[in-house]
Amino acid sequence: MFEAFVQGLLHYTHLVPLGFLILGVCIGIFIGILPAIGGLTAMALLLPLTFGLDKVAGLSLLMAITAIASTGGSITSILMNIPGEATSVATMIDGFPMTQKGEAGRALGAMLMAASMGAILGVLLALAMIPAIRPVVMSIGKPELCLIILLGLSFLAVLGRESPVKGLISGFVGIFISLVGFQESTGVARLTFGSSALFNRLDLIPVTMGLFAGAELLELGAAGESIAPTERARPGKELRAQIHRGMKDVFANIGLWFRSTMTGYITGCIPGIGGPAATFVAYGLAKQSSKHPEKFGTGCVEGVIAPESASNAKEGAALLTTLALGLPGSASMAFIIGALLMHGIIPGPAMLNAELELSFTLFWGLAIANIIGGILCYIIAGYCNLSRIVALPARYLVPTILAFVYLGSFTASEHMSDILVTLVFTAIGVLMKRFGYNRASFLLGFILGIHFEEFFWIALQSRGPFFFLRPGCLVIIGIMIVLYSLEPTRLFLVRRRQKRASA
């Protein structure tokens, strides 16, 4: 095993695999920075190309895109409130307010350091866990998966800045909207009201674009200012000082980084849950354990460190379940399975015996891509001074970003109606923001709604209406009860302390 471990690393001392890894990193950053195009689109475009390449080179190319696209996407989340990737949405909650406060460099620094370190620890944990993974993952059934989604929504609702009831309403509305459209298994068109545009279900990209980017652009244009006027006169040296400060923040919050990395890693082990849930759960836990939870959502560096650590740590875990069980741990891992099958390799328990060296190569590729990507992102953020973008007046920013928003919405499925969807969700986003509803909770519900329905139905069919009485489910329900009792307990204690003080 040790020999395969070392041989896996040695592959990257050769020019061809290393070259394709670096190419993948560059493509991943570029695609990640461009709003809405996304790493999955890039992987879909490049998948046929890997067939003609050596398997290590081809898989390295895809692995690098997987590793780094979310980091690139977080740059636009922080600077422009536009998530380049779904995993970058949680970073936006505090990253963008930091930019508005003139701390874009600090947010970028914290993001880069947390993401790179999280990824490396995620890979190391995955390597260490190879022998133990199978029984752990196989014990998680559909009932538990169903409740894990509700747990994710509960975290957002209870720990959000808005009232918990509004947070839950937002999450459930997100689930409800994800159900609109044709249901393949029954052939029923649900809540389409005869519209063909709604028949194929709403695509994630136009919804996200409207809810976040569209709503922010509408406010930005209406206010007529730049995103952060304080960034205007910031010289490169000062920006790099901010980036370094953000990097140091990760070490100052090393406990938080470790907890978030572990959260991301554990969530990443569960097939089908995916990155957004990992980032939101890590964000929620960070807020819960913080000494100043009220600062979350207003531009708090911990709110950037937590989701970024989790986001990149989960890829190591997702790769482990992909290789060990043949179950894609995330959407991008489905492409890795596709590439493996194209090279005649069947992922699953047998792969860890027959292709152990290749398995280690992929893990090393993930780690090295994160290191190279982190350095490249640092150069781009610190020397190309991307944060100057946010100091541009609204008259230049709004039309240019809006063009990318519409292009991104359209290219998702090449329907003009998707731009109308974006416009509708822009209005919904503005209303939600102004009346204190939780947009992140809505989005999580929307992303996981279909999985929730699928898991719920399978659990109901296989275990009956009391499926939630399984031990794993009871543990999750217990966590939810603790979560919902936190705020009332805190208020009760505060009132009692006040009464004692006044008595």
Added chain:
Amino acid sequence: MKGGISILIVLIVVAAVSTGIAAGYPYLQAKIVPMLVGGAILLLSVVQLAKELRGNTRSESAMKVKAEEEEEKRVEITPRSFVLEGSWMVGFFFIIYILGFIGGIGVFTALYAGMRGARWSIAVSLGLFMAVLSYVLFSYAADAELFPGIILRYVGVTG
């Protein structure tokens, strides 16, 4: 607060109607989750409405105070500015629909920047740059079939 109550009333009506529609679906598999989720929205909206009518929100918590402070900041943006900005966004959609993506992006960018106070030379240059950038990134590099607009479609260009 009035706006918040109106939104909740709309939400209650929409949730009730949607849950009612879902209840009419022929298979249990198709209707069970929409009914449960719709019912949960309905129940939670009623609870929130009752809270808002009683004025019993978590205003005592520091989190809410922060949110209210931000709300005050946002009040500075007048509804008229929102409508105007929204009209630009809707207008952009129609420009794309007529001229297609490449032409539409160029024209909209130049018009928006120019009419918002930028020098026309800069506005037009930015429009041209955006049109070229959109073409290079999406049409050329990503090989996406961008909508050509109804004018070009009328003369036979498909995209």
